Amino acid sequence: MTTIQRRAFNDAITRFWSFAAPAYDTGCLQRLVYKPAQDEVVEQLRRHGCKQIADVACGTGILATRIQQELRPDEVYGLDMSDGMLAQARQRCDRVRWMSAPAEQLPFEDGFLDAVVTTSAFHFFDQPAALAEFHRVLTPGGIVAVTTMSPRHSLPVLHALSAGLGAPAHAPTAEAMRKLFVEAGFQVEDQHRVRRPVWTPVSDLITVGVKPA
Numbered sequence: 482m483t484t485i486q487r488r489a490f491n492d493a494i495t496r497f498w499s500f501a502a503p504a505y506d507t508g509c510l511q512r513l514v515y516k517p518a519q520d521e522v523v524e525q526l527r528r529h530g531c532k533q534i535a536d537v538a539c540g541t542g543i544l545a546t547r548i549q550q551e552l553r554p555d556e557v558y559g560l561d562m563s564d565g566m567l568a569q570a571r572q573r574c575d576r577v578r579w580m581s582a583p584a585e586q587l588p589f590e591d592g593f594l595d596a597v598v599t600t601s602a603f604h605f606f607d608q609p610a611a612l613a614e615f616h617r618v619l620t621p622g623g624i625v626a627v628t629t630m631s632p633r634h635s636l637p638v639l640h641a642l643s644a645g646l647g648a649p650a651h652a653p654t655a656e657a658m659r660k661l662f663v664e665a666g667f668q669v670e671d672q673h674r675v676r677r678p679v680w681t682p683v684s685d686l687i688t689v690g691v692k693p694a
């Protein structure tokens with residue numbers, strides 16, 4: 482995708498999520514689709530004892546608020562491109578710092594954070610650019626935890642079709658995800674399918690990387 486196509490794609494995604502924001506917090510949608518991935522991320526942050534955490538593409542702020550309330554780190558930042566989603570996030574919690582920013586261009590100095598997390602949004606990103614940005618803003622030893630839709634096998638037909646429409650499907654396989662992490666400079670520490678208490682048609686993956694010290 483060229484820069485102009487990427488900008489148009491980001492604009493379309495932003496418009497869509499601002500439109501969808503009011504329906505997003507529906508209880509069963511959250512429980513079935515989004516919460517299991519968020520549970521995995523909270524567990525990783527707790528295990529690593531992270532203190533300066535950014536939740537990228539935070540949506541309506543459910544995960545960032547949980548991180549703030551359950552883990553009590555020094556600071557939690559919630560970032561998204563959609564004003565509609567951020568408006569709901571601001572109403573949810575005033576102890577998280579909400580910011581409007583794309584995943585590919587974060588408003589932090591080099592090495593400022595010790596954790597970057599993102600759930601159920603990575604498929605929308607320019608993935609190499611976002612991972613390079615996560616690496617830049619992390620301190621050595623900091624972690625990145627990404628949950629993303631991920632087919633169990635690569636889907637070349639789907640990718641070709643969506644690429645033809647100007648927006649290549651970005652749901653990487655586990656192997657492709659590890660490759661993206663390594664190319665961005667991370668050591669892959671953990672990777673597994675998101676554990677779901679009941680069957681859902683969602684097939685997603687968590688990958689955790691460390692910026693080498």
Ligand SMILES: C[S@@+](CC[C@H](N)C(=O)[O-])C[C@H]1O[C@@H](n2cnc3c(N)ncnc32)[C@H](O)[C@@H]1O
Nearest residue numbers: 498538539540561562563566583584600602605
């Ligand atoms: C399905 S929602 C997920 C929200 C939240 N992470 C969760 O788990 O509930 C996807 C979010 O990604 C955001 N988004 C998509 N592309 C983005 C990008 N390149 N940078 C920042 N946010 C983005 C959308 O605005 C939307 O709020």
